[in-house]
Amino acid sequence: MNLIVEKSNHVDYYTYLDTVFHKISEFRDLYWLISDLKYNSSKDSKLCEGALINGQSLSEIVNNNKIQFIWAVLSGYKEKPSNMPKEMPYASNKNYWVRQPSPQDVRAEVEIVCWDSTCTLFINVSQIVASQLKELYPDIKDLNYENELRV
Numbered sequence: 001m002n003l004i005v006e007k008s009n010h011v012d013y014y015t016y017l018d019t020v021f022h023k024i025s026e027f028r029d030l031y032w033l034i035s036d037l038k039y040n041s042s043k044d045s046k047l048c049e050g051a052l053i054n055g056q057s058l059s060e061i062v063n064n065n066k067i068q069f070i071w072a073v074l075s076g077y078k079e080k081p082s083n084m085p086k087e088m089p090y091a092s093n094k095n096y097w098v099r100q101p102s103p104q105d106v107r108a109e110v111e112i113v114c115w116d117s118t119c120t121l122f123i124n125v126s127q128i129v130a131s132q133l134k135e136l137y138p139d140i141k142d143l144n145y146e147n148e149l150r151v
Contacts, residue, residue: 001122001124001125001126001127001130001142001144002100002101002121002122002123002124002125002142002143002144003121003122003125003130003133003140003141003142003143004119004120004121004122004140004141004142004143004146005119005120005122005133005137005140005141006118006119006120006141007139008137008139008140009139010136010137010138010139011137013068013117014114014117014118014119014120015068015069015070015072015114015115015117015120016062016066016067016068016069017062017067017069017074017112017114017120018062018063018066018067019136020112020133020136021055021058021059021062021063022059022063023132023135023136024129024132024133026126026128026129027055027059027076027110027129028055028056028058028059029055029078030054030055030076030077030078030109030110031052031053031054031055031076031077031078031079031080031081032052032053032054032055032058032074032075032076032077033050033051033052033074033075033077033081033084033085033088033089033105033108034047034048034049034050034051034052034053034072034073034074035049035050035072035073035075035088035089035090036049036071036072036073036088036089036090036091036092037049037069037071037072038069038070038071038072039067039068039069039070039072040067040068040070041065041066041067041068046061047061047067049088050084050088052080052081052084054080055076058074068117069114069117070114070116070117071091071092071114071115071116072091072112072113072114073088073089073090073091073104073111073112073113073114074111074112074113074114075089075103075104075105075108075110075111076108076109076110076111076112077107077108077109078109081107085104085105085107087104089103089104089105089108089111090104091113091114091115091116092115096113096115096121096123096143097147097150098147098150098151099144099147099148099151100144100147101121101123101143101147102123102124103123103124108124109124110122110123110124110125110129111123111124121143122143123143
């Protein structure tokens with residue numbers, strides 16, 4: 001399932017992910033590749049382009065540093081990848097906005113895309129995670145449906 005949080009009354013800033021990682025335990029069980037990274041933080045968060053980090057550590061970083069991701073793709077993997085993708089995922093990928101997007105790295109289970117601080121995309125999330133996201137953001141939208149309206 002693909003979802004988008006935009007124009008929501010339930011978030012102050014779309015690309016703060018602390019609540020998401022705090023509430024969704026499945027995300028803390030993944031390994032995350034961080035790419036196309038631009039962010040604001042009041043502290044040194046130790047995040048960098050191309051970082052591969054376990055979900056528990058990423059959760060602690062985003063919760064302890066109040067990071068606002070401006071642009072970023074967080075690609076989540078069940079197993080730690082043995083190598084990096086040939087092309088690093090990037091947030092401005094036009095394929096997010098047509099039909100049914102999928103993670104840019106085919107090995108990734110899920111992607112979280114922070115898009116210019118204006119919205120957050122959740123790509124290929126399970127029904128369980130989608131339900132949890134809908135609890136956090138009652139006005140979250142089905143990205144596939146929204147993309148059909150854009151055509």
